[in-house]
Amino acid sequence: MEYTAPRLEWFRKDRTPPMPYRLTASDKDLTRALRRIARQQIDRAIAAIDAETGETLAETIHDVRKRAKKLRGLLRLVRPALPAYAKENATLRDAARRLSALRDRGALIEAYDRLLDHYADDTARAPFASLRGALTRDQNQIAADPATFDELSRFRDRLLRVRDRTAAWRLTEKDRRAIALGVAKTYGRAVIASGAAGHAPDAAALHEWRKRAKYHRYHVSLMAPVWPAELENRLVLVKRLEDILGEHRDLTLLSAAASDMSRPLDISARATFTGFAERRQAEIIAEAGPLSGRLFAESPEALTDRWTAWHKLWRRETA
Helix, strand or coil: CCCCCCCCCCCCCCCCCCCCCCCCCCCCCHHHHHHHHHHHHHHHHHHHHHCCCCCCHHHHHHHHHHHHHHHHHHHHHCHHHCCCHHHHHHHHHHHHHCCHHHHHHHHHHHHHHHHHHHCCCCCCCHHHHHHHHHHHHHHHHHHHCHHHHHHHHHHHHHHHHHHHHHHHCCCCCCHHHHHHHHHHHHHHHHHHHHHHHHHCCCHHHHHHHHHHHHHHHHHHHHHHHHCHHHHHHHHHHHHHHHHHHHHHHHHHHHHHHHHHHCCCCCHHHHHHHHHHHHHHHHHHHHHHHHHHHHHCCCCHHHHHHHHHHHHHHHHHHHC
C-alpha cells in the first residue's frame, strides 16, 4: 500500500506546527524521541512534495532540503550511540545534494535583493538589474526541467525508506550518555571551526564555520526544553551567526555568478556591485567573530556537563 503523508492544514499558511523540533516530556526515552522527530520531519517533507503544483517548486525544494538537514542534525545529537547513523546520514546528504541546483539559484536571487536593500541609501538598483534577470532566467530554466521533478520524486522515495527504518533505530548508550557523546562531538567541531575561521577566514574555513554552527543550532533547538531560559536565548544568537555566515557564502557565489555571466555588462557597474558585496562581507565578519567567540568560548566538556545535568533535572521534574 502506498504511503500517504498526513494532511497538514498548516502547510504554506505560516501556522505553528503542532509538534516542534524539540525533545518533549511525553517522550518516554530518547529513542522514542528520535523516531518521533524524524518521522515528523519526513512527513512534513513528503507533504510539501505532494502539495507541489509546479508554481512553488523552488519553495518546496528549499523546504524539503531544510527537513533533510534537520534530520541530519537530529542524528548527530546521538551520532556515536546510533549504529544506523552512517547509512541514514549518507542517504539524506546525497538525496538533498541532488536538489541543490535550483535552491542555489534561489539563494543568489535572495542575496542580490538583500544586498541592495542593505545599501538602498547608497545606490540605485537599475544599473544591476541585468544580473537579477539572468539569475531569474537560470532559476526558471532549472525549475522547468523535467529532471528536477524526477529528482524530487526520488527524494520522496528515499525519505520513505528512511522512515521505514526508523522503527529499527536503537541506541547503544543510555540517554544522558548518548546526548553527551553527540553534543560534545558536534560542539567541539564548532569550537575548532570558529577558531580556524578566526585565524584564516578563507572560503573553506568559512563554510566549515557555518556548517558547524548550523548543527549546533539544531542541538540547541532540540535541547531547549531542558532549560528554556538559557537555551532559547542561545538559539537566537546561534541562528544569527548561521544566517550571516550563510549570507557571506551567498555573496561570494553571487560575485562569482556576476563574473561568469558578465552581468552587468558595464564593467564599472559590475565592479561597483562586487564592491558592495565585499563591503557587506567585511561587515559580516566583524559581527560574526565576536558573536562566535562568545558562543564557542566554553570547552566541550563544560558545556556537555551542564546540558546533561539540565536534562537529568528536566526528566526528573517532568516524570
